[in-house]
Amino acid sequence: MTATAGRLTALGRAELTLLLRNRTALCVALLLPGAMVVAMKSSLDQIDPDNSGMSAAEAAMTGAIGMVLILVVHLNLVSAYVARREELVLKRLRTGEVRDSEILVGTALPAAGLALAQCVLLVVAGVAVLHLRVPERPELLVLGVVLGMVLLSALAAVTSAVTQTVENAQITTMPMFVISMAGSGLFVPLEVMPERIASVCELLPLTGVMTLVRAGWLGGADSGDLLGAALTTLAWTAISVFAVRRWFRWEPRR
Amino acid sequence: MTSDEYVIEAERLRRTYAGGFEAVTGISFSVARGEIFALLGTNGAGKTSTVELLEGLAAPDEGRVRVLGHDPRRERAALRPRMGVMLQEGGFPSDLTVAETTRMWAGCTSGARPTGEALKLVGLAERSGVRVKQLSGGERRRLDLALALLGRPEVLFLDEPTTGLDAEGRRDTWELVRALRDCGTTVLLTTHYLEEAESLADRLAIMHRGRIVTTGTPAEVTAARPARIRFVLPKGVAAGRLPLSLRAAAAGRRIEIRTHHLQQSLGELLLWAKESDVRLEELDARSASLEEAFLDIAQTQTAGV
Numbered sequence: 001m002t003a004t005a006g007r008l009t010a011l012g013r014a015e016l017t018l019l020l021r022n023r024t025a026l027c028v029a030l031l032l033p034g035a036m037v038v039a040m041k042s043s044l045d046q047i048d049p050d051n052s053g054m055s056a057a058e059a060a061m062t063g064a065i066g067m068v069l070i071l072v073v074h075l076n077l078v079s080a081y082v083a084r085r086e087e088l089v090l091k092r093l094r095t096g097e098v099r100d101s102e103i104l105v106g107t108a109l110p111a112a113g114l115a116l117a118q119c120v121l122l123v124v125a126g127v128a129v130l131h132l133r134v135p136e137r138p139e140l141l142v143l144g145v146v147l148g149m150v151l152l153s154a155l156a157a158v159t160s161a162v163t164q165t166v167e168n169a170q171i172t173t174m175p176m177f178v179i180s181m182a183g184s185g186l187f188v189p190l191e192v193m194p195e196r197i198a199s200v201c202e203l204l205p206l207t208g209v210m211t212l213v214r215a216g217w218l219g220g221a222d223s224g225d226l227l228g229a230a231l232t233t234l235a236w237t238a239i240s241v242f243a244v245r246r247w248f249r250w251e252p253r254r
Numbered sequence: 255m256t257s258d259e260y261v262i263e264a265e266r267l268r269r270t271y272a273g274g275f276e277a278v279t280g281i282s283f284s285v286a287r288g289e290i291f292a293l294l295g296t297n298g299a300g301k302t303s304t305v306e307l308l309e310g311l312a313a314p315d316e317g318r319v320r321v322l323g324h325d326p327r328r329e330r331a332a333l334r335p336r337m338g339v340m341l342q343e344g345g346f347p348s349d350l351t352v353a354e355t356t357r358m359w360a361g362c363t364s365g366a367r368p369t370g371e372a373l374k375l376v377g378l379a380e381r382s383g384v385r386v387k388q389l390s391g392g393e394r395r396r397l398d399l400a401l402a403l404l405g406r407p408e409v410l411f412l413d414e415p416t417t418g419l420d421a422e423g424r425r426d427t428w429e430l431v432r433a434l435r436d437c438g439t440t441v442l443l444t445t446h447y448l449e450e451a452e453s454l455a456d457r458l459a460i461m462h463r464g465r466i467v468t469t470g471t472p473a474e475v476t477a478a479r480p481a482r483i484r485f486v487l488p489k490g491v492a493a494g495r496l497p498l499s500l501r502a503a504a505a506g507r508r509i510e511i512r513t514h515h516l517q518q519s520l521g522e523l524l525l526w527a528k529e530s531d532v533r534l535e536e537l538d539a540r541s542a543s544l545e546e547a548f549l550d551i552a553q554t555q556t557a558g559v
Contacts, residue, residue: 003364010361014350021349084347092345095309097334097405098362 007098011106015080019110025079029072029114036071037064037122043187054189054218061126062214063186065119066206069148070180072115073108077156079169080107086165090250104244108153119145123217133218140226141216147233148209154240155205161247180206185214208233260284260320261409261440262291262308267317269303277303279464280317285442285457290435292451293444294544295461296552301444302342304461305413308442309339321409335364338407340398342414342444348387352378352397355386356404363405372400377426391418399427403434410434412443416450428454452544460551467551472544479542479550481516483523485509485534497526516541 184206211229215221262285269278310326459469493504513519
């Protein structure tokens, strides 16, 4: 176990150094979530709060947590996995003692840490500046964020398998981005959707995470909904992990 | 045969790529403990495809590999701490410095040498603050070697370790590899430099089109090959006047003689030239070198297909 911890630290540290030296990735990770919050807020201002049960600020700030997960974890990690694969770093690492799973987790650590820090920042800012309530059930909020990071890291590894170059990552990450924005309640709360569409949207990868995050921060979800959300997320995670084991590419295509 | 005798054992290895191209076509060889074994061949001969099977990076379609008695794919965890690998190219994030790269690798290696010591071994200590992307091709090869040596491996796989190095860097690497061998490390290397195989390898195998064409010590491989005599006949002297016993091959006035008895054939030739009062221009006679053997094999194999 200590050997694993040592290897993860070594990989994570190197990856953090690379993230800090990659200006594009850093800008996307640090600035884009903030810009998206502003955009979301103005979109959500149009929606009648009585229908969704959330104020625009509440919807925007909880949606921003989902946004951070997508932009900082998914988008960032797809680029990182592809870049390391194309530079033959993954192949070289596999000649050493590191296990395959450790390579994937170690590479994901800095992005996950950065996302976590931004989520904390969003909660603090929401409470202190926008006068939102203190998280009602912090354990659910933490569960949602952690599950979201695991799921989106695994999805990033899957996405990297169909991404030929780092530049292509902007295209291959679009479906996940658009589907989550539109269907997982980031821009439009599911509560204001027609029921049939909403029930389909509940099955999307990030919807369960968003349900947990909103219930954790704002309270008010019943335990049936929460169980369903957790199970959907776990199912997506299991599918993604299976897909990674099956299809992840460790070397560039020859 | 125990793993104490043979560190690397390859039996009837076959590797076919997705498109149906057969890169390795059923080769067998073994490498003894403390031996430097070279796979020599032109680009595309199947050297890297073979080494990847030995390293456990790819699975053979047929055949069996044992390294230190382990299956390098299924028993990867047991084997990795005891082996060092240098891939044919790259494998380092270009934005990390030499020191950062070495530290990362050391953190992933049990019982690693101090990073400074590893860099000093390959003469990169004074470049430790430089980013990998700013290194020359030769410096990158040396960084790769330093990382392969970090865990003090028992078996070392070096895929074209000196490509891109200048003459001095190449000699330094040879010295280092010999020193490692003298300390008991088993080394398998690939190269397309004949002099490298000739001066470094205890034994070698020449690969051509996915097969091992010949194998043995450098002396054994060259001993089986004919020596060569070349010269140009003066104008007006037909090749037909040469003694038949010399079995000369003529291309215009240029003559080539291949012989397993160099002294005898040369004596016969010179005697004939003196008696016939013929001046042999550009006369050149040499024993078989590894280069001759290699070119000879490449030519005959190509012609045979």
